[in-house]
Amino acid sequence: MLDVVTFGEAMIRLTAPPGEALESAPHFSVHVGGAEANVAVTLARLGFRAGWVSKLVPDPLGRRVAGELRRHGVDVSAVVWASQGRTGLYFVEHAPPPRGMTISYDRAGSACSTTTPDDIDWAYVRGAQWVHLTGITPALSDPCARTVARMIAEARDAGRRVAFDVNHRRKLWTADRARATLEPLIEGVNLLIITQDDAREVFALNGEAPDLAAAIVRRWRTDAAVVTAGAAGAYLARGSDVHHEPAVAAGEIDRIGRGDAFAAGLLWGALEGDLLAGMRYGAALAALAQTYWGDVSWSTKEDVLAVLDGGRRRPAR
DSSP, X not given: OEEEEEEOOOEEEEEOOTTOOTTTOSOOEEEEEOHHHHXXXXXXXXXXXXXXXXXXXXXXXXXXXXXXXXXXXOBOTXXXXXXXXXXXXXXXEOOXXXXXXXXXXXXXXXXXXXXXXXXXXXXXXXXXXXXXXXXXXXXXXXXXXXXXXXXXXXXXHTTOEEEEEOOOOTTTOOHHHHHHHHHXXXXXXXXXXXXXXXXXXXXXXXXXXXXXXXXXXXXXOOSEEEEEOGGGOEEEEETTEXXXXXXXXXXXXXXXXXXXXHHHHHHHHXXXXXXXXXXXXXXXXXXXXXXXXXXXXXXXXXXXXXXXXXXXXXXXX
């Protein structure tokens, strides 16, 4: 049995050198990234059995994506290899304020966006303890939205648990369309993860982060809800109880993938039956994630425990 199965699109990421504009960059660094794949990689590196479901084309870019996940220990045996489509791309500019970071997508017509429920090995999905999904995948296409809905139904029917990270992407759909699609999906999930900005923008909820977390549990009858609030940390609501977990201070090289690392930490705690510990793991993993270039966090359990122990690692000499 797998510990966690995720479903979603992974893309090739092309990053311009810091300070360079995309239109002037002389070269790009190449990484693989995608929210659900990032979670699977982090969990696999932590020692859990993680699987990733998607659709790829058997060209050099598709093989690059699958190979990158495989090298970290993610099971990709349920990936569907399509004869048509393409691998999505996205481009990143890094610059200090006032420019900041800019992301541009080239993902229309990707193989993953054509995924339908008929493509999925449902026995594979039903065999995992947890199924982790995000609001990015339903935004890709109506067939993807139907596939996500079926994933939730299959997991529930098999007595498995579902984690859902809203992860709103404004460049993919409007808040109104996201709300209409996501509300039926998140009803009654075991663990809902959302930023305080998305809670306000997508679901028109009011209040501060702890109030938002409590409101989500009541409104959608989730077992637990976690609202992240950047430097203010994160808030876990279960029933009428709300727990605050402070953010871990860290230097920043690349923020992309920070939220996915946090979600992986939550799932680590959930797999051990301790969501409060998961909040601590998530805070440490999020801090570590932003110290690496690329979407993927290369952290291990030892790295996380060292952060939580309050110690700064000295160079080994």
